[in-house]
Amino acid sequence: MPELPEVETIRRQLDEVLVGKMIKKITVLKDKSFCGDEKSLVDCKIERVGRKAKILEIFFSGNSQMLIVHLKMTGQLVYVDGKKRIAGGHPTADWVSNLPRKHTRVIIDFSDGGKLFFNDMRSFGWMKIVEKVKYESEIRNSAPDVTDKEFTLKYFSNLIIKTNKVIKQLLMDQEMIGGVGNIYANDALYLAKVMPNRKTNSLSRKEIKKIYDSIKMVINKGIKYGGASAANYVDTKGMGGTYQNYFLVYKKDGKKCFKCGEQISKIKLGGRGTYFCPICQK
Template sequence: MPEMPEVETVRKTLSEIVLGKIIKEVKVWYPNIIIGDSESFSDQLKEKQIIKVDRYAKFLLFRLSSNLTIVSHLRMEGKYRLASPQDAKDKHDHVEFIFTDGTSLRYNDVRKFGRMQLVKTGTEKERTGIKKLGPEALSDDFTLSYFKQALKNKKKNIKATLLDQDVVSGLGNIYVDETLWLSEIYPERPANSLTDNEIKKLYLAINQIISQAIKERGTTVHTFLDAEGQTGGYQKHLKVYGRAGEKCFRCGNVLQKTRVAGRGTTFCPKCQEVK
């Protein structure tokens, strides 16, 4: 699943190719992608201009004229690409935004898990999945004092807590494993057992890794591509994710893989020892 750095990379590339374009027509080939009535979705978007592309955590926000916003979640494998209405339809193309300039934007999703919802701008946190999210990494709301307080009431393990998105949003399996390794915290430690010093190390690690991953245009491990069809570069810097059985870059011990919170989890048994 694209995580915050990947979605931010998609946002940036989309901004370069769709800003200012006016929607002439919307084709919805797979209505389940749309939350709500797909015909109403298409009708309301006619003659609307794309003013800005924002992001919150893993959600893309297409800001349109007439005070409308398309909230888009890519889920596992959703992708956008600039195309032409005359291009042959790929079997995994599910939505097409046709613009007045003769180009189009297509949404492609092999698993069909992605979703789009049209709402009034400013109501995203009340009407969409964003309302369930905590502050995103790197944001002004994600402070160390907030993070300490939020973890005090969390009895579940720290990996599950970070994956749940309600304490901090934007991290998925890749970056949770990486931040826990960097801060030397065992993935199954109860979140409320972390000391103030450990919480500070984890807080700094989250911001550091997310910042670096954004600079590297995200991580391509399986299928992630940005809106220009380019891969990310952070996979070259991964310390634990995907490296089970290899040596830890910090201590030389062999990295181990287990399952935590239903997800494959790679860690160093020495650097991240059980406490």
């Protein structure tokens, strides 16, 4: 599943190529993948591409509507024109194949000949046309994203104090904090030297501060390396992230801890693979 750094990476790349482009036609190949009247966006000009947590936001000049995209488990976006190809999201061979293919759900044609393909193998992802005003008021009430300035140490400490949850599950609870998925939750707790199954009410002030700093650190590192693309069978030609080369504990079970040499352990927590060093993390 694409995590926040992967979504931020594709956002930056799309923002570079899509701004100023005019939509010529939208072809919906699977109804479930697109919500709204696709014809209403014909002739709309893209103003910018934004992001809130893992939702990509496409804004149009002088338009009260916007298009939002969630890639969910297996969604991917591939932009193609005569000179360029940009791919992001779930990594499969479709990043480099001729499109459309079997899993193409929506095609957006631009007036200059460029095309944006939304592919989604399992079809949990979506594109939705929404009213900008309504969307923005909903966003204001949602949890801050870890990269938002509203995500302060004070906000984080208050969350911990008022909930009594397992720390790793709190970090991944999108209703509390936007954008921390499994990879980054595991690595942040390793950096903070805190066991993933600790209850939040057992954490000291010092540990809370360390977890907060570690989340920021791993997410920023993820964005710096363009996120992670775990499927290395794809000939990505330089596309795709490299954060997988910098994983600290995620998927490192049986390997040696960088700090102490002990073997990294794996357990299941809330159904998700959880990795930690039994010596370094308390």
